[in-house]
Amino acid sequence: MRRIARGMNKTLRFLIPVACVGAFSAAAVFAAGKKTPDTVSVPAVSAALPEGRPLMKFALRRVADELDLTEAQLIAAKEIIRQHYGEVHVALDNARAVRAELRGVIRSGKADDASLAAAADKVAAAAREVAVTTARLRADLQLVLDDEQRAKIEMLEARWHKRVDDLREALAEEFGPAV
Numbered sequence: 001m002r003r004i005a006r007g008m009n010k011t012l013r014f015l016i017p018v019a020c021v022g023a024f025s026a027a028a029v030f031a032a033g034k035k036t037p038d039t040v041s042v043p044a045v046s047a048a049l050p051e052g053r054p055l056m057k058f059a060l061r062r063v064a065d066e067l068d069l070t071e072a073q074l075i076a077a078k079e080i081i082r083q084h085y086g087e088v089h090v091a092l093d094n095a096r097a098v099r100a101e102l103r104g105v106i107r108s109g110k111a112d113d114a115s116l117a118a119a120a121d122k123v124a125a126a127a128r129e130v131a132v133t134t135a136r137l138r139a140d141l142q143l144v145l146d147d148e149q150r151a152k153i154e155m156l157e158a159r160w161h162k163r164v165d166d167l168r169e170a171l172a173e174e175f176g177p178a179v
Contacts, residue, residue, distance in 0.1 A: 077141060084140065087136075088133045091134075
């Protein structure tokens, strides 16, 4: 049982950062910079996302202060986001659903090793799908950026990863290792 729990722990530790990095990368690349004659305003960026994604729109607004995309870059990024949105959306929703399934199996009180392993395998498969779809999106979006913008994204991601790691360490100190 502990072996399965450790496997689930590794899977969840992999899934959460992958999903967040993918979403953050998309937001970072897709965000518009400050209002200047050669850039586009933040509301124009948010309009490219379908309704019902307030967290992504919030991320876009946050990153908007960091990147200065030209109008041509923004148009290209919007098109790439639209092309990939369906597959990324499905992958993220599936990952949420299989994590909920795993929680249900754990909470049922009737979980045996086989059912836990099967549920954990579904979570791992969903994590792989999220990683693959977000990597495709990221690769296509990277083609739109110049070297300076790519460096900014790397810096933003490094800063974000540090914050996530610090939070994870603080939670582990307070509550023990994550399960």
